[in-house]
Amino acid sequence: MTVLRVSDAPTGEDVLIALSDVSKSYRRGGQIVPVLSKLTFDIRRKEFLALMGPSGSGKSTLLNLIAGIDSPDHGSIEVGGEDITLLPEADLADWRAANVGFIFQFYNLMPVLTALENVELPLTLTSLGRRDRRDRAQLALSLVGLSDRVKHLPSELSGGQQQRVAIARAIVTDPTMLVADEPTGDLDRQSAEEVLEIMQRLNRDLGKTIVMVTHDRRAAARARRIMHLEKGDLSYLVEQRLE
Amino acid sequence: MPLLLAYSLRNLYVRKLTNLLTATGMALVVFVYAAVLMLDSGLKQTLVATGEDTNVIFVRRSAEVEIQSLIDRRQARIIESQPEVVIGAEGAPLVSKESAVLISRPRRGGKQASNVLVRGVGPAALAVRPQVRLAEGRMFRPGSNEIVIGRALAGRFEDVEIGSSLRFAHREWKIVGRFDAGGSGFDSEIWGDSEQLMQSFRRDFFSSVTVRLADRSSFDTLKARLEADPRLTIEAKRERIFYEEQSRLLSGFIQMLGITLSVMFSLGAVIGATITMYAAVASRMMEVGVLRALGFRRSRILVAFLVEALLLALVGWVVGLSFASLMMQVKISTLNWTSLSELAFRFVLTPEIVLRSLVFALVMGFLGGFLPAVRAARMKIVDALRVA
Numbered sequence: 001m002t003v004l005r006v007s008d009a010p011t012g013e014d015v016l017i018a019l020s021d022v023s024k025s026y027r028r029g030g031q032i033v034p035v036l037s038k039l040t041f042d043i044r045r046k047e048f049l050a051l052m053g054p055s056g057s058g059k060s061t062l063l064n065l066i067a068g069i070d071s072p073d074h075g076s077i078e079v080g081g082e083d084i085t086l087l088p089e090a091d092l093a094d095w096r097a098a099n100v101g102f103i104f105q106f107y108n109l110m111p112v113l114t115a116l117e118n119v120e121l122p123l124t125l126t127s128l129g130r131r132d133r134r135d136r137a138q139l140a141l142s143l144v145g146l147s148d149r150v151k152h153l154p155s156e157l158s159g160g161q162q163q164r165v166a167i168a169r170a171i172v173t174d175p176t177m178l179v180a181d182e183p184t185g186d187l188d189r190q191s192a193e194e195v196l197e198i199m200q201r202l203n204r205d206l207g208k209t210i211v212m213v214t215h216d217r218r219a220a221a222r223a224r225r226i227m228h229l230e231k232g233d234l235s236y237l238v239e240q241r242l243e
Numbered sequence: 244m245p246l247l248l249a250y251s252l253r254n255l256y257v258r259k260l261t262n263l264l265t266a267t268g269m270a271l272v273v274f275v276y277a278a279v280l281m282l283d284s285g286l287k288q289t290l291v292a293t294g295e296d297t298n299v300i301f302v303r304r305s306a307e308v309e310i311q312s313l314i315d316r317r318q319a320r321i322i323e324s325q326p327e328v329v330i331g332a333e334g335a336p337l338v339s340k341e342s343a344v345l346i347s348r349p350r351r352g353g354k355q356a357s358n359v360l361v362r363g364v365g366p367a368a369l370a371v372r373p374q375v376r377l378a379e380g381r382m383f384r385p386g387s388n389e390i391v392i393g394r395a396l397a398g399r400f401e402d403v404e405i406g407s408s409l410r411f412a413h414r415e416w417k418i419v420g421r422f423d424a425g426g427s428g429f430d431s432e433i434w435g436d437s438e439q440l441m442q443s444f445r446r447d448f449f450s451s452v453t454v455r456l457a458d459r460s461s462f463d464t465l466k467a468r469l470e471a472d473p474r475l476t477i478e479a480k481r482e483r484i485f486y487e488e489q490s491r492l493l494s495g496f497i498q499m500l501g502i503t504l505s506v507m508f509s510l511g512a513v514i515g516a517t518i519t520m521y522a523a524v525a526s527r528m529m530e531v532g533v534l535r536a537l538g539f540r541r542s543r544i545l546v547a548f549l550v551e552a553l554l555l556a557l558v559g560w561v562v563g564l565s566f567a568s569l570m571m572q573v574k575i576s577t578l579n580w581t582s583l584s585e586l587a588f589r590f591v592l593t594p595e596i597v598l599r600s601l602v603f604a605l606v607m608g609f610l611g612g613f614l615p616a617v618r619a620a621r622m623k624i625v626d627a628l629r630v631a
Contacts (some may be wrong), residue, residue: 060267071537071623090540097538106630108533117246122537124246160377 017043022075038231048203050223057229067179101170105182107162110153116150140168160191177209251551265519266558272508273563277584277600279501281590289588290490293428301452309343309450327465330459337455339368346513348400361586362438379572395430412443489581516611522618532627545620552612560604569609
């Protein structure tokens with residue numbers, strides 16, 4: 001069991017996400033397979049954290065728990081002081097809509113919607129009118145450099161462009177944190193660099209807290225901290241100074 | 244258009260072949276359902292149009308149809324002398340003392356013979372029934388062996404046309420005219436002079452007496468007085484109700500047959516829709532996972548897939564009803580089981596049928612889409628995303 005508390009650290013920066021005693025196991029073929037065991041650690045506000053580790057180490061499960069799309073067997077996950085493990089299903093959905101932006105490995109855009117509509121989609125859950133939604137989606141697309149691709153369907157875009165649309169969709173509601181699961185895993189080097197550059201900018205300039213699962217060392221190098229997971233437990237934490 | 248609706252519509256378009264086949268299945272059921280209702284409504288409309296609310300028909304007590312009824316001349320005179328009966332322009336009461344007899348005629352094209360109702364009418368018959376007017380030729384002359392035919396008979400029976408003669412009741416009857424009874428049951432009848440016809444058929448009694456009221460609200464008084472009169476063994480009914488009742492047996496059968504067929508067919512269509520929607524859910528698990536992750540509640544996912552199934556049903560409804568509406572051009576002629584005479588009528592599309600078939604289609608869509616939509620809504624987000 002590893003305990004890493006920000007309060008223990010000399011920086012004393014405020015905590016956005018606090019995991020306490022979090023365990024998670026899966027049932028596979030009648031057997032219970034533990035994935036995370038009694039994990040306790042904090043993620044600071046405006047953090048850019050990379051989660052690394054071998055396959056099956058539990059990093060994606062950890063990301064899902066933080067993002068509120070899976071629930072732990074034990075323990076609490078506080079985000080901004082609110083324990084999301086106590087939220088009922090529907091409230092948790094509302095919480096995700098307001099607080100979390102998702103970036104997936106395979107972009108996961110809606111194939112029948114245009115780039116603009118894909119970005120607009122999360123805004124349909126807000127009280128914004130149609131014109132405001134369109135304006136915001138346009139703005140988000142321009143932030144990722146895709147103002148000229150608004151009418152294109154995902155199938156008409158390259159992998160890198162699709163991932164940038166996915167980033168625009170993730171930030172359009174101005175969420176507190178972004179979670180990214182292997183965001184460069186399906187991209188060529190150049191596209192991957194572009195995507196990472198955008199993510200770094202979002203963290204640095206807009207203060208977005210980012211938690212990113214990656215296998216890619218070059219991707220992890222963009223983060224402020226790298227957390228290594230080994231068999232469901234934290235093995236070590238690297239603090240990086242970025243230029 | 245709301246984004247989620249556009250999303251559902253475009254997804255339907257993406258899997259257009261499968262969805263088209265499913266919608267076609269639903270269209271077929273809607274067609275059958277609507278066509279049966281149209282048939283029933285055509286039958287009812289024809290028989291209801293036969294009667295007028297201001298007319299009262301008198302038949303022998305407990306006789307359901309005119310051919311079962313006997314009213315003798317004395318009774319007929321009592322009925323026509325009632326003060327509620329309107330007096331016509333010629334100073335005579337508007338009364339038609341009628342005899343109704345069935346004759347069997349071969350149908351055109353070598354088909355089997357069928358029954359045609361021959362109605363002997365009094366001189367005031369046309370004044371009593373303003374919906375009946377001469378369309379071609381002339382009216383029969385009183386006291387002659389001339390007859391006129393309803394427009395629905397022409398072309399359906401051998402030799403039933405103006406200028407030809409029919410032989411029945413030991414006499415030759417010359418057809419001198421054709422009348423139009425506004426799509427009512429009279430259109431399927433032969434009319435002649437009642438005294439002549441009664442003589443030929445060797446009867447000395449009428450089948451019914453129809454009177455026109457000066458004031459339609461006087462019906463209850465007239466009915467009460469005459470039904471209580473010990474000299475009369477008659478029953479008074481508003482003419483519209485009398486003919487409407489004649490549609491019940493056949494209408495009941497059509498409705499039962501139609502509903503049985505529709506329910507059986509719709510089971511197939513619902514299963515088809517369920518399979519299609521399950522396939523739609525299975526191919527879009529990733530999308531469901533993403534929508535849920537983005538904050539869409541389970542209920543919205545449920546609604547989104549239900550809307551898709553309902554849109555599918557809506558397409559089926561439009562196609563099915565469009566084809567059914569073409570049936571309005573078709574004329575049906577069949578034996579009315581109550582009067583035992585041949586009756587011609589059309590498929591009639593009413594606003595009620597439009598609405599009922601819409602509800603029917605939407606219920607099919609709802610039933611077909613419900614289980615797949617529940618499955619989509621209940622999916623665990625991480626499982627759905629793993630599929631990607």
